Amino acid sequence: MTEQATAHGLRESATFDRTTMAEIRRAASTGVYDIRGGGSKRRLPHFDDLLFLGASMSRYPLEGYRERCGTDVLLGTRFAEQGVRPMHLDIPVTIAGMSFGALSGRAKDALGRGASAVGTSTTTGDGGMTDEERGQSKHLVYQYLPSRYGMNPDHLRMADAIEVVLGQGAKPGGGGMLLGQKITSRVAKMRTLPEGIDQRSASRHPDWTGPDDLTIKIQELREITDWQVPIYVKVGASRTYYDTKLAVHAGADVVVVDGMQGSTAATQEVFIEHVGIPTLAAIPQAAEALRELGMEREVQLIVSGGIRHGADVAKAMALGADAVSIGTAALVALGDNDPRYAKDYEALGSAAGYFDDYQDGTDPSGVTTQDPELQMRLDPEAGGRRLANFLGVITMEAQTIARACGKSHIQHLEPEDLVALTVESSAMARVPLAGTSWIPGAATGY
Amino acid sequence: MNTLTDNTTFDLESSSLREVNRALHAPGVSGAKTILHPRGAHALAAGVNAELQITIEGHVGYYAAGMNQQAAITIAGNAGVGVAENMMSGSVRVSGNASQSAGATAHGGLLVIEGDAAARCGISMKGVDIVVGGSVGHMSAFMAQAGRLVVRGDAGEALGDSIYETRIYVRGSVTSLGADCTSKEMRPEHHQELAELLASAGYPEDDTSAYTRYGSARQLYHFTVDNADSY
Ligand SMILES: Cc1cc2nc3c(=O)[nH]c(=O)nc-3n(C[C@H](O)[C@H](O)[C@H](O)COP(=O)(O)O)c2cc1C
Numbered sequence: 001m002t003e004q005a006t007a008h009g010l011r012e013s014a015t016f017d018r019t020t021m022a023e024i025r026r027a028a029s030t031g032v033y034d035i036r037g038g039g040s041k042r043r044l045p046h047f048d049d050l051l052f053l054g055a056s057m058s059r060y061p062l063e064g065y066r067e068r069c070g071t072d073v074l075l076g077t078r079f080a081e082q083g084v085r086p087m088h089l090d091i092p093v094t095i096a097g098m099s100f101g102a103l104s105g106r107a108k109d110a111l112g113r114g115a116s117a118v119g120t121s122t123t124t125g126d127g128g129m130t131d132e133e134r135g136q137s138k139h140l141v142y143q144y145l146p147s148r149y150g151m152n153p154d155h156l157r158m159a160d161a162i163e164v165v166l167g168q169g170a171k172p173g174g175g176g177m178l179l180g181q182k183i184t185s186r187v188a189k190m191r192t193l194p195e196g197i198d199q200r201s202a203s204r205h206p207d208w209t210g211p212d213d214l215t216i217k218i219q220e221l222r223e224i225t226d227w228q229v230p231i232y233v234k235v236g237a238s239r240t241y242y243d244t245k246l247a248v249h250a251g252a253d254v255v256v257v258d259g260m261q262g263s264t265a266a267t268q269e270v271f272i273e274h275v276g277i278p279t280l281a282a283i284p285q286a287a288e289a290l291r292e293l294g295m296e297r298e299v300q301l302i303v304s305g306g307i308r309h310g311a312d313v314a315k316a317m318a319l320g321a322d323a324v325s326i327g328t329a330a331l332v333a334l335g336d337n338d339p340r341y342a343k344d345y346e347a348l349g350s351a352a353g354y355f356d357d358y359q360d361g362t363d364p365s366g367v368t369t370q371d372p373e374l375q376m377r378l379d380p381e382a383g384g385r386r387l388a389n390f391l392g393v394i395t396m397e398a399q400t401i402a403r404a405c406g407k408s409h410i411q412h413l414e415p416e417d418l419v420a421l422t423v424e425s426s427a428m429a430r431v432p433l434a435g436t437s438w439i440p441g442a443a444t445g446y
Numbered sequence: 447m448n449t450l451t452d453n454t455t456f457d458l459e460s461s462s463l464r465e466v467n468r469a470l471h472a473p474g475v476s477g478a479k480t481i482l483h484p485r486g487a488h489a490l491a492a493g494v495n496a497e498l499q500i501t502i503e504g505h506v507g508y509y510a511a512g513m514n515q516q517a518a519i520t521i522a523g524n525a526g527v528g529v530a531e532n533m534m535s536g537s538v539r540v541s542g543n544a545s546q547s548a549g550a551t552a553h554g555g556l557l558v559i560e561g562d563a564a565a566r567c568g569i570s571m572k573g574v575d576i577v578v579g580g581s582v583g584h585m586s587a588f589m590a591q592a593g594r595l596v597v598r599g600d601a602g603e604a605l606g607d608s609i610y611e612t613r614i615y616v617r618g619s620v621t622s623l624g625a626d627c628t629s630k631e632m633r634p635e636h637h638q639e640l641a642e643l644l645a646s647a648g649y650p651e652d653d654t655s656a657y658t659r660y661g662s663a664r665q666l667y668h669f670t671v672d673n674a675d676s677y
Contacts, residue, residue, distance in 0.1 A: 032669060148551040148570060151532055153493060153513040180668060192553070192572040192591045193610060197667040200608055202589060206569040207509070207528035207547040216488045216527075220509040223467045224493030 023269075034269040035177065037102075037358025037368065039170055039261045039306065039328065044278045046261065046306055047315040049425030050418050051434060054404045062403040069399045070409035073323050075300050076161060076230020076253040083227045084253065087139055087161055090119025091395045092323040092410060093313055095330050096258075096304050097143045097163060097234070099125030101178050101187045102265030102358060103331075105132045107367045109380035110334055112136025114387025118395070123163060123325075126176040126201070128190050129155040136384075141232065144221065146202040147176055149191035153224060161254070162221055163232040164214070166205075166243075169262030169305040172236030172276045176201035177266040181361040184370045211246040218251040232256050237282035237305065238275075244289035248299050256325065257286050259305030263328045265368065266359035279305035279316070281428040284415075287320025297322065310397020317398070318413035319429060333390040334383040335365040341377075453478040463487050470494050484510075486526065491519055497536075511538045514555060530557045533574055546583070549576045552593070558647045565602070568595045571612055577647035587614055588624065596643050598652065606660050614660040615640050617652070628663040 005012075012018065023034060055061035062069060076086040095115045100108050102125065109132040115122045121139035124130075128150020134140055142159030144151065156162060167173060178187070178199040188195040208217045218231055233247040234256035247255045259279025264272065283303055290296045303316045304325035316324045328336075337345075339352040344364035350357065358368040366377035402410045405417045419434040420426035426433040427440040449456075449469045456466045458481065466481060470491055478499040484490055484506045491500050492512035498519075502510070505523040514533045521529070524542035533552040540548075543561035550566065552574030559567075559576070565583035568576050573593045581599030588604070590612035600618035607624020613636070614627075623629075632640075637654045644652045 148532060148572070151551060152553075153495065153515060153532070153534060156513075194667065197610075198669045200589070200666065202570065206566065206588075207531045207550040213508070213527070216508045220489035220492050220512050223463070223489040224513055226468060226471055226493075227464070 035179070035266055035359050036269055036272070036356045037263065037265050037267075038272070038356035039263040040273050041356075042273060044261060045280050045422065045425045045428055046278060047280060047312045049280070049421045050315050050429055050431065051421060052311075052314070052318075052401055052405060052417055053419060055406045059406045061406050062408060064400065064403055067403065068408055069403050070411070071395055071399060073300070073411065075302070075323065076232075078253045078295075078299055079227065079230075084222075084230055085160075085228055086230060086253075087121060089121060089139065089323070091391060092317065092321075092398075093307075093391055093394060094120050094141075094302065094323055094325045095122040096262075096325040096327040097123035097125040097141070097165070098327055098331075099127040099176070099178075099265060100130045100133070101125075101127040101182060101191070101370070102368055104366060104369055104375040104378065105130055105186075106375050106378050106380045107331075107334060107383070108133040109136050110378060110383030110387060111330060112140075113380060113384025114330070114333070114391065115139070117384065117388035118391045120391065121160065124155075124159075126178075127187065128152065129158070130190075132380075134158060136380075143234075145176070146205045147191075148206065149176075149193075156221070157225055159225075159229060161230045161232060162225070163234050163256065164218065164221070164252075165234045167234070167236035167238075167258075168264060169236045169258035169260050169276050169279070170264035171267045171271045172238045173203060174267055174271050174275075175203035177359070179266065179359045179361075182359070182370050187370060211250050214246075214250040222251075230254055232302070234258060236260075236262070237277045237279065240277070240282040241285040241289045244286040244301075245293060248290070248293050248295055252299060254300045254302060255286060255290075256302040256304065257282050258325075259303070261306030262304055263331075278428065279303060279307075280319075280425060283316060283319040283321060284428070284430045290320070296320075310394040310399075311401060313394055313398040314401040314410065314413055315418065317410055318417050319415060319431075322411065329390070329394075330387055331367050333387045334367050335378060335386075336363070336367045338365055341365055450474060451476050453480075455480040455482060457482040458485065458487055458490075459483045463490065466490070467492065470496075470498065470500070484523070488526070491517070494519070494536075505542070514538060524561070525559075529559075530555070530574075533557065543580070548578075549574050552576075554593075556646060562599065568593075568612070571595065575643055575646075577643055577649070579649070581618065584621070585624070587612055587627075590614075594639070594643060596640065596647070596657075598649065606662075608666065609660075609662045611662060613639075615643075615657045616660065617657050620658075620660070623660065626663050626666040627660055630659045630661050632657070632659050 073092045074086045116138040122137045123141040141161045145165045180196045230253035232254040233252040235243045237259045260276035300322035303321040341364035363369040366374045418431040481502045484504045486507040488507035494517040495515040498517040500519040507526040511519045516536045521540045525544045528547045530538040531550040533555040535554045537556040539558045544559045544563045546564045547566045548563045549557040551570045557576045560579040562580035567582040567586040569588045571590045577596040584602035587606045591610040597616045601620045603621045604624035606627030640654045
């Protein structure tokens with residue numbers, strides 16, 4: 001509040017606050033809805049609302065730095081006997097699918113370097129596979145999306161896993177979006193689109209609808225790749241319990257659940273803030289579906305949407321994830337929203353730490369742009385090192401917590417290690433409210 | 447019999463789908479391959495990447511010849527959903543009818559359907575040429591990006607909805623055009639490319655002047671409030 005407003009005892013409306021009014025004015029003057037990148041910005045029940053109990057009289061901790069606490073994970077073990085090669089990652093934190101087009105080629109390069117340095121995977125995105133990314137990534141997941149931009153069977157066969165994307169947490173039910181500023185000639189060529197147009201993108205796959213068709217689609221992908229690589233199914237968190245069951249029935253090796261805090265390159269603001277459920281609410285649903293099917297740990301669960309540090313990693317895994325995936329945190333590690341570009345952000349009418357106009361192609365950090373000059377601000381080698389550092393740190397943080405809970409592998413964390421701070425998070429995460437044995441709604445199903 | 451280089455007949459009554467596809471994917475595979483008793487199998491001859499001549503004797507299920515590269519594949523029967531989806535090169539010919547999404551997202555090659563094709567024929571096509579002997583169902587060439595779609599019969603509702611740069615030629619009637627799809631003048635180069643397409647698909651006698659060309663009005667290439675009803 002300004003000093004004058006305070007002096008006059010003015011009260012800002014909680015309903016019509018200044019951000020809300022600014023949006024009304026913006027819509028009134030431009031006639032277009034607000035498109036932006038990033039994830040949900042409002043406060044939602046999240047991992048912050050959970051705490052670990054740690055060891056006590058009845059549990060004993062592992063000695064930090066001395067006693068082993070494993071971090072590796074195998075993804076895609078379900079059909080190993082039929083020849084499918086699981087992906088063996090050294091850490092349970094993977095890089096989420098982010099499209100070339102949304103990101104610069106150099107950013108993709110940096111992500112590949114950083115991930116490979118610590119033995120984890122990267123993921124392509126809408127728009128296809130780039131040489132930069134395949135070249136730098138030891139483990140690369142190839143996304144199979146509704147748009148099928150740049151979809152190439154050669155790339156399918158070069159991938160270490162395939163991810164069939166049904167949706168994203170930021171926009172379950174929505175398609176891709178890339179505005180003209182970012183459709184440069186290279187992007188246009190890869191997507192077979194005219195340069196500079198605003199790309200309209202499908203929200204449904206063009207050659208299948210529904211879970212029975214998905215079963216056949218997965219069979220086709222397996223046949224084409226001769227049953228060699230795991231197939232993931234990614235869904236935006238909404239009806240997660242059912243989606244997980246259906247994905248398993250359709251033959252998925254791995255289910256990826258992206259909560260509503262999950263970021264996007266560009267979508268309508270109204271979509272980001274009002275469609276989907278929080279990551280916290282989705283994980284127990286997916287875990288329960290897998291348990292009921294007898295597929296826990298056999299079909300792996302990857303969770304994304306708002307993972308920021310090792311505690312989030314540990315909490316997601318305690319609730320049932322086998323691994324997590326990060327988007328925003330990886331971009332920040334590369335330099336996105338860095339205060340050293342404060343002046344440039346201000347010149348765009350934004351500020352370091354607030355910038356979310358990934359769709360505009362003006363990103364001062366050079367991460368989410370196709371602008372040849374801005375891109376040069378990101379040095380892929382240095383960026384890769386920063387990302388590797390970050391991934392190393394959050395893995396060690398998660399290990400610290402796991403040891404404190406007496407676990408010799410991060411994967412051994414369990415809901416029993418957690419309590420909730422709020423009634424909402426207790427009900428969603430299905431762990432007791434701290435200091436009680438109460439889980440609201442525990443007896444009811446979905 | 448050397449299934450790698452000899453002309454080979456596979457029988458899905460005695461071989462599994464996996465065995466047949468594996469043989470068709472083997473490095474160095476060549477020659478003519480015939481597949482008997484497909485009985486609606488899915489993903490048959492999908493992912494082939496060799497200059498094979500493949501003949502399938504009978505009806506196939508979903509995604510037959512999916513993502514084909516180089517091979518000339520003939521289906522003597524009807525095809526299920528997504529025949530030749532995402533084909534890159536080569537050719538696929540269906541002697542009967544094809545279900546939905548024939549040639550979906552295909553980047554190259556030639557798909558010929560002698561009978562009718564159901565809804566969404568050529569959806570999101572990205573460079574393939576598709577020639578349909580009969581008619582196509584609704585939403586055909588939806589969001590079609592590149593390549594050419596020729597329909598010797600009629601087209602259903604919302605042809606070419608949200609189309610990008612694909613060119614469509616229809617001889618018969620069109621129930622309705624989708625958003626941003628419009629009829630266009632047939633200039634000499636269009637008569638010529640249509641004649642070539644028809645000839646390569648085995649219909650050299652067709653009179654190209656009986657066809658109408660459709661394509662993008664390019665009014666939806668940029669998001670503006672005036673188009674709100676079209677999206
Ligand atoms: C710039 C950017 C581009 C993205 N592109 C894709 C994409 O092409 N396909 C996809 O499935 N998800 C995409 N996502 C979503 C991420 O895969 C992931 O679900 C999300 O970022 C995870 O949430 P987090 O950002 O909070 O870690 C994108 C996200 C960002 C930030």
